[in-house]
Amino acid sequence: MDKYEAILKLYPNTAIIRDDIAYDINNNEVVYDKALVQAEIDANSYIEKRQAEYPSFIDYLDGIVKGDQAQIDKYIADCQAIKDKYPKTSEETE
16 A cells, blocks of 8 residues: 555545645645554555465466365465465454
């Protein structure tokens, strides 16, 4: 999640962001809390980290097509290892 996605998520009345200034649909400035925006980015950083390291889903599908349970189990274990490496924060698990 980048800064602009975080602003849009936290301040849904935001229509556009120009030069780090958020505006609503009527072109009024939307004042946002920079610390809150950064906290949102940090809280969601696990998502991108996981996506970058997950194995290809093609390996999983290949295992299904071949009926290779060991390959399927390995894929699941590899995914779980990534989830363990980059856990969700306590806010996402509630």
